[in-house]
Amino acid sequence: MEQLLSILHTTLRMTTPIALAALGGLYAHRAGVLNVALEGMMLASAFFGVITSFATGNIFLALFVGILASVVLGFVFSFFGITLKGNLTIVGLAINTLVAGASSFILQVVFGQRGTFANQKIVGLKELDIPILRNIPILGDIFNKHTPIVYLSLLVLVVVHFILYHTKLGVYIRTVGEKEDAAVSVGLPVNKLRYISVLIGSVLCGLAGINIALENVTMFVENMTGGRGFIALAAIYSGRGTAIGTYVFSLLFGFADAMQIRMQNIKIPGAFIQMIPYLSIIVVLSVIGLLNKRSRRVSDDV
Amino acid sequence: MSVIEVQEVTKRFGDFTAIDQITLDFAEGEIHAICGENGAGKSTFMNMLFGLLQPTEGQILLHGKPVDFHSPKEAIHSGIGMVHQHFKLVPSLTVFENVLLGEEMTQSLKIDRQREKESVQATIDNFGFDLDAGDKIEAISVGAQQRAEIIKMLHRNVDILILDEPTAVLTPQETDELLDKLIELKNLGKTIIIITHKLDEVKKCADRVTVIRRGKKIGTVYNQDVTEKDISRMMVGRDVSLDFDKKPCTCGDLVLQLNNVTATSKLGKKVLEGIDLEVKQGEIVGIAGIEGNGQAELMELFSGTRKLTDGEMIYKGKKINCCDPAALRKMGFGLVPEDRYRDALNATMSIWENMIAGRHKDYCKLCFFDDKVIRQVTKELIEEYDIRNCDNIDALVSTLSGGNAQKIIMAREISCNPDIMIMSQPTRGVDIGSIEFIHQRIIQLRDEGKAVIVISSELTEIMNLSDRIYVMHKGKIVGERETSQTNKEDIGLLMAGINHQANREVAFSYGT
Numbered sequence: 001m002e003q004l005l006s007i008l009h010t011t012l013r014m015t016t017p018i019a020l021a022a023l024g025g026l027y028a029h030r031a032g033v034l035n036v037a038l039e040g041m042m043l044a045s046a047f048f049g050v051i052t053s054f055a056t057g058n059i060f061l062a063l064f065v066g067i068l069a070s071v072v073l074g075f076v077f078s079f080f081g082i083t084l085k086g087n088l089t090i091v092g093l094a095i096n097t098l099v100a101g102a103s104s105f106i107l108q109v110v111f112g113q114r115g116t117f118a119n120q121k122i123v124g125l126k127e128l129d130i131p132i133l134r135n136i137p138i139l140g141d142i143f144n145k146h147t148p149i150v151y152l153s154l155l156v157l158v159v160v161h162f163i164l165y166h167t168k169l170g171v172y173i174r175t176v177g178e179k180e181d182a183a184v185s186v187g188l189p190v191n192k193l194r195y196i197s198v199l200i201g202s203v204l205c206g207l208a209g210i211n212i213a214l215e216n217v218t219m220f221v222e223n224m225t226g227g228r229g230f231i232a233l234a235a236i237y238s239g240r241g242t243a244i245g246t247y248v249f250s251l252l253f254g255f256a257d258a259m260q261i262r263m264q265n266i267k268i269p270g271a272f273i274q275m276i277p278y279l280s281i282i283v284v285l286s287v288i289g290l291l292n293k294r295s296r297r298v299s300d301d302v
Numbered sequence: 303m304s305v306i307e308v309q310e311v312t313k314r315f316g317d318f319t320a321i322d323q324i325t326l327d328f329a330e331g332e333i334h335a336i337c338g339e340n341g342a343g344k345s346t347f348m349n350m351l352f353g354l355l356q357p358t359e360g361q362i363l364l365h366g367k368p369v370d371f372h373s374p375k376e377a378i379h380s381g382i383g384m385v386h387q388h389f390k391l392v393p394s395l396t397v398f399e400n401v402l403l404g405e406e407m408t409q410s411l412k413i414d415r416q417r418e419k420e421s422v423q424a425t426i427d428n429f430g431f432d433l434d435a436g437d438k439i440e441a442i443s444v445g446a447q448q449r450a451e452i453i454k455m456l457h458r459n460v461d462i463l464i465l466d467e468p469t470a471v472l473t474p475q476e477t478d479e480l481l482d483k484l485i486e487l488k489n490l491g492k493t494i495i496i497i498t499h500k501l502d503e504v505k506k507c508a509d510r511v512t513v514i515r516r517g518k519k520i521g522t523v524y525n526q527d528v529t530e531k532d533i534s535r536m537m538v539g540r541d542v543s544l545d546f547d548k549k550p551c552t553c554g555d556l557v558l559q560l561n562n563v564t565a566t567s568k569l570g571k572k573v574l575e576g577i578d579l580e581v582k583q584g585e586i587v588g589i590a591g592i593e594g595n596g597q598a599e600l601m602e603l604f605s606g607t608r609k610l611t612d613g614e615m616i617y618k619g620k621k622i623n624c625c626d627p628a629a630l631r632k633m634g635f636g637l638v639p640e641d642r643y644r645d646a647l648n649a650t651m652s653i654w655e656n657m658i659a660g661r662h663k664d665y666c667k668l669c670f671f672d673d674k675v676i677r678q679v680t681k682e683l684i685e686e687y688d689i690r691n692c693d694n695i696d697a698l699v700s701t702l703s704g705g706n707a708q709k710i711i712m713a714r715e716i717s718c719n720p721d722i723m724i725m726s727q728p729t730r731g732v733d734i735g736s737i738e739f740i741h742q743r744i745i746q747l748r749d750e751g752k753a754v755i756v757i758s759s760e761l762t763e764i765m766n767l768s769d770r771i772y773v774m775h776k777g778k779i780v781g782e783r784e785t786s787q788t789n790k791e792d793i794g795l796l797m798a799g800i801n802h803q804a805n806r807e808v809a810f811s812y813g814t
Binding site (some may be wrong): 166167168171172174175178179180181183184185186187188216 | 363373374375376378384386388390391392393394395399400404405406411412413689
């Protein structure tokens with residue numbers, strides 16, 4: 001039992017960055033922009049967050065700089081991909097590669113570190129111990145003692161859903177993605193809406209990146225996002241572009257991540273264990289693909 | 303009193319003058335038809351009124367004041383609405399959400415859906431449209447989608463409504479309903495501008511007609527003063543006749559026969575069901591039907607790109623069940639597919655390359671193209687088929703207009719000397735001058751003793767050309783008629799799935 005609760009606690013922790021990136025990427029997805037740069041945005045935020053935290057010791061400043069880095073990349077992505085109409089996949093991959101390379105490079109040149117950057121001066125996010133939750137059995141074990149960003153991510157879910165389905169912005173974003181002509185014909189600012197979609201994603205990716213780097217480990221490791229940007233994309237597709245669906249699949253992938261962490265004590269080579277989250281994605285995507293095919297068949301026959 | 307005055311408006315795209323010094327006025331409360339061949343500049347002209355394009359020279363006056371729209375939004379705010387040929391509706395949203403797109407009613411931040419729905423339904427009822435504001439666009443028929451588009455404009459209080467080729471996607475019955483509705487709207491004081499090249503519709507509803515040819519205004523006439531013939535003469539610049547004195551059909555041997563042919567889609571849905579059909583030498587068989595009722599699949603069957611799952615196809619007494627386009631062509635199939643640039647032409651290749659497509663072997667000398675022969679044959683065919691703007695045969699085929707591109711396909715297929723010619727939508731997007739030419743060639747083919755199948759959703763075309771007509775609905779043949787013993791209404795009802803002669807009412811629904 002204690003094991004299970006502990007796994008669920010870790011699940012929520014591991015879900016948070018995936019869910020934040022996925023919920024952020026959701027807007028771009030609905031606006032018809034394939035945001036491949038989620039990964040790079042998160043990594044940039046993690047890197048600059050750690051550096052700022054190290055330099056100033058101020059967690060809020062770290063948060064701000066991390067998100068700022070991510071937003072800057074969002075602008076770069078939007079400019080090349082939307083304004084200049086470049087190939088989104090290429091632009092996104094370029095940003096991911098750039099961030100991965102630049103972060104290692106800066107680490108080595110400026111800080112003389114290879115691969116990891118850990119230092120006692122780096123201030124991390126404090127876990128919250130919420131008095132009310134603490135005393136509730138089971139729920140308390142799962143939901144208590146997380147970083148503020150974890151709780152924030154649950155709030156983000158609600159807000160994202162509300163914006164997407166109950167506000168003008170949400171309707172416009174969906175219109176732009178589904179039928180651009182319709183948006184143009186009533187004078188909606190198509191490119192501006194796409195920029196907004198990508199930039200909302202950047203802000204949330206910024207939060208995700210900070211959470212990865214500064215929650216438990218408080219250090220920066222090369223490529224520490226480990227493909228979570230792409231996992232987020234998988235969650236968006238699996239969730240069929242809905243906020244709740246996206247979060248549910250983020251949870252699933254987060255759970256696989258938690259299992260992976262838990263099972264590292266078992267005597268199986270670590271590399272195999274570390275494959276679990278990625279294998280789970282392949283399985284989920286395959287199942288979703290089959291289900292989609294079947295539902296298409298049904299709707300086709302009507 | 304004129305609501306819009308257009309004064310010496312010119313629009314240039316680079317060196318090309320699309321609209322040349324057009325001066326025109328639209329009176330309040332009239333239906334004004336703008337006619338012209340494809341590429342005459344009708345759409346360009348309307349896009350300027352609607353703010354999608356800006357004139358290079360000249361000015362547009364609205365209620366006597368010069369206006370300069372830079373976006374459709376400005377035009378709508380000034381009371382000009384446009385219903386485009388391709389609807390600008392979001393399929394997954396409801397009718398009311400589409401109608402109010404960009405002008406949502408909110409309560410603080412939240413969209414007030416209930417109020418939105420009521421408000422749109424009120425407009426719908428007010429104008430007496432048959433539409434439910436709460437339906438999703440993807441679930442309603444094309445005719446209803448068009449009504450939603452019109453409501454979208456009316457709800458924004460426009461008093462000038464521009465409709466671009468509104469009847470292209472409608473059944474004959476839906477077309478009549480629309481025209482009646484437009485007259486009703488006119489009587490409510492709206493000004494309606496309708497762009498079309500279907501002259502019978504112009505005659506039915508318009509008060510005045512303006513004809514545009516090659517970017518120039520030919521003239522504005524009162525509908526009651528002119529005949530369809532007069533208008534088409536203005537459009538083309540010469541007498542055009544689509545009523546041919548066909549010789550009676552002298553049918554020969556059976557060429558192609560389909561017995562109980564059934565085909566299923568990849569997902570297991572029957573797209574063709576129990577098709578029985580035959581064509582004889584020297585006969586034109588028309589296949590009528592609203593688009594999407596199995597005609598495309600039938601065409602795929604003929605072109606060897608779809609397998610039949612049941613039944614048989616018999617060609618010249620022999621059963622053929624191959625699924626091999628090249629073999630079919632060798633056997634004497636000539637094909638003019640529906641979508642020119644998907645199935646018949648390669649847009650990124652030159653005119654001559656397209657002219658010999660599929661027959662490369664005939665033009666080879668020691669494995670290399672015989673350039674001289676190819677050029678000569680291409681030029682001869684261009685001459686024979688009166689294909690214009692083709693002086694440079696190395697130019698990309700996509701630089702040609704619809705009519706001329708279609709003639710390239712016709713020239714290529716007919717010059718192969720086929721025994722059976724199968725054409726799908728042979729005059730789609732083709733101007734009236736070229737339609738006349740293409741129709742003449744089709745009849746000529748028949749008189750030469752070829753078997754011809756014409757698949758078309760254009761009822762006039764089917765009636766004018768065919769000796770015999772099959773009507774398709776939901777993948778089935780729902781009726782067969784001798785052309786001489788039927789009329790448009792009869793075929794129109796069959797197209798809608800109502801076989802009134804058999805006294806059997808099939809649900810009045812359109813395959814979407």
